[in-house]
Amino acid sequence: MKKVPYLHPFSKILGVTVLFFLLISTSIYAQDEASAEASPEQTEAAAETDGDPAAGKTLFNQNCAACHALDRKMTGPALANVEARLAEDEGLDREWLYSWIKNSPGMIASGDAYANKIYNEYNQAAMTAFPTLSNTDIDNILAYTAAPPKKPAVAATSEAAPGAAGGSGSGVSNNVILGALALVFALLVVMLVLVNRTLKRIAEANGVVFVEEEAVKRKPLWKAFVDNQFLVLVSVIVLLLGSAYFAYGWMMQVGIDQGYEPIQPIHYSHRIHAGENKIECKYCHSSARVSKHSGIPSLNVCMNCHKSIYQVSEETLAEGKQEYGVDYNQEIKKLYAAVGWDEENQRYTGNTKPVEWVRIHNLPDFVYFNHSQHVTVAGVQCQECHGPIEEMEIVSQHSPLTMGWCINCHRETNVKIEGNEYYEKIHDELSKKYGVEKLTAAQMGGLECGKCHY
Numbered sequence: 290m291k292k293v294p295y296l297h298p299f300s301k302i303l304g305v306t307v308l309f310f311l312l313i314s315t316s317i318y319a320q321d322e323a324s325a326e327a328s329p330e331q332t333e334a335a336a337e338t339d340g341d342p343a344a345g346k347t348l349f350n351q352n353c354a355a356c357h358a359l360d361r362k363m364t365g366p367a368l369a370n371v372e373a374r375l376a377e378d379e380g381l382d383r384e385w386l387y388s389w390i391k392n393s394p395g396m397i398a399s400g401d402a403y404a405n406k407i408y409n410e411y412n413q414a415a416m417t418a419f420p421t422l423s424n425t426d427i428d429n430i431l432a433y434t435a436a437p438p439k440k441p442a443v444a445a446t447s448e449a450a451p452g453a454a455g456g457s458g459s460g461v462s463n464n465v466i467l468g469a470l471a472l473v474f475a476l477l478v479v480m481l482v483l484v485n486r487t488l489k490r491i492a493e494a495n496g497v498v499f500v501e502e503e504a505v506k507r508k509p510l511w512k513a514f515v516d517n518q519f520l521v522l523v524s525v526i527v528l529l530l531g532s533a534y535f536a537y538g539w540m541m542q543v544g545i546d547q548g549y550e551p552i553q554p555i556h557y558s559h560r561i562h563a564g565e566n567k568i569e570c571k572y573c574h575s576s577a578r579v580s581k582h583s584g585i586p587s588l589n590v591c592m593n594c595h596k597s598i599y600q601v602s603e604e605t606l607a608e609g610k611q612e613y614g615v616d617y618n619q620e621i622k623k624l625y626a627a628v629g630w631d632e633e634n635q636r637y638t639g640n641t642k643p644v645e646w647v648r649i650h651n652l653p654d655f656v657y658f659n660h661s662q663h664v665t666v667a668g669v670q671c672q673e674c675h676g677p678i679e680e681m682e683i684v685s686q687h688s689p690l691t692m693g694w695c696i697n698c699h700r701e702t703n704v705k706i707e708g709n710e711y712y713e714k715i716h717d718e719l720s721k722k723y724g725v726e727k728l729t730a731a732q733m734g735g736l737e738c739g740k741c742h743y
Contacts, residue, residue, distance in 0.1 A: 291451075340425075340432030346428050352419060355597055359434060363597060363632060368434045379403050383431070389552060390427055391420050544653065550685035551647040555627070556620045557684075561605070564679035570671045577660040577671075585646055588628045595621060599632060613682050649686055650675075657741055668705050692741075699735035705726045 349357075349368075356364035375381040381403060389396050389404060393416040396404040408415060422430075499548060514520060564569045571577055576584035601609075601617045605675060609615045629640040652658055663669040676687025688694060706716050706728070718729055734740060 308561055340428035340430070342429070342433045345429035345431070345433030348422070348426055349433050352422070353430065356416075359600070361599075363599070363635065364414075365416060366407070371434050372431050373435065375403075383428075387424055387427055387433070387559060389416075390418075390422060392418050394418060430522055545689050545691060546651070546686050547689040548685055549649060550683055551649060552683070553647055554615075554644050555623045556607075556615050558615075558617070558682050559678050559684055560680055560682045561601075561617075570678065571664070577664050579661050579665070581659045581661065583660050588624065588644065591624055592628055592630065595624060595634075596630075599625075650690065653688060657743055666709070666711055676725075692724040695741065699730035702730050704730055704733060 353368065357366070357368045359367060359369040361367055372383060372386060375386070383401075393404065395418075397415055528655055530735050562573075563570060573586040573590055574583040575586075576582060589719075599618075599621060600606075601621075606617055622632075627642050627644050629638040629642075630636075631638050663674075665673075674690075675684075675711045678684065678687075704712060704716075707711050712733075715733060716728060719732060720726060723732055725732075729735070
């Protein structure tokens, strides 16, 4: 019998090459990881100050951020590099800043020229005095306002790359490593093809003949199904019953918009406003206390806060982009455009634009529902009908708002009698009629057609 080598010589060469590339790529990757962990982060040195910028940021946010920003004019002027600008333009030193921050009204009353200039420029509204801030605290705030802005991480990475080759790191990028691994996998595929051919040659040399089995002819599945009349009958019955079930379910959902979650022209996060900031629902929807409708809040209500809040924190901004794909700062700018607010000069321009809000909760025209009767008289919380609104990023219709849903609530909910003079007389009469101490809304007429239908 003819002796055939198990592997082609070229296959052996490929195997050695694959092993070599695996060892090289692994060592390069490990060296690159080790150098990345060992090398310090390359950042530009901050300007020398005699304060702590980190502590100054906290103090700035607590005391100054309501009226000042670093890079733009708000209720007061921008404070970036304020000490250097005052020293260069006005010849004022840090001692003047100590006096101004601790007692600005006193500085104005004393006739200080620059103090009165600022006072007149900003509508003759004196800055709040901060006598509790020490000189050290002010030094920290000034250090924060003088700190240079951080460079983006991408720029720092690109600057550090050229110098990496001269240091202890390998200077090999991840793209090179991925390319080497891709080459290794390609060589493995070639190697497997060659091994397959070699094994076939060995089998043929030993007299092995590969015979393909003849396919067994079977009856097509559809023909077998048609020939079985009982199976056809059962299938037709199942299909008819299933179709009737789904058709009935679909028709029963007509007019029910539970889960409806439209996109609004200005993104408003109830999760941030009602949840994180604990703003009461009735602060914005004030008409729910006294009116049939809860009402759409006027944009002037929004501007009560957003005259000063023109951007969100970096953490909130990053969360909005990653989790919800929303830039909260851009949504605030949409609000400014709608009300005609000039950020730079802090005034209304009069160029307003109506916002076309999309209604979410919409009852049929023949249904009567009064918010004030439920909110003020009955003391029903907003969440009982609208769900956990304080957790919703985008508001959706939480409840089905069907007739059956309302009736079940009237049957199960006891009316709050204690301290509610509105129900005293009717409660005395109905409690004797039904012989109970607690009355449900249904027992007080909550199931009468005329109560909810015109």
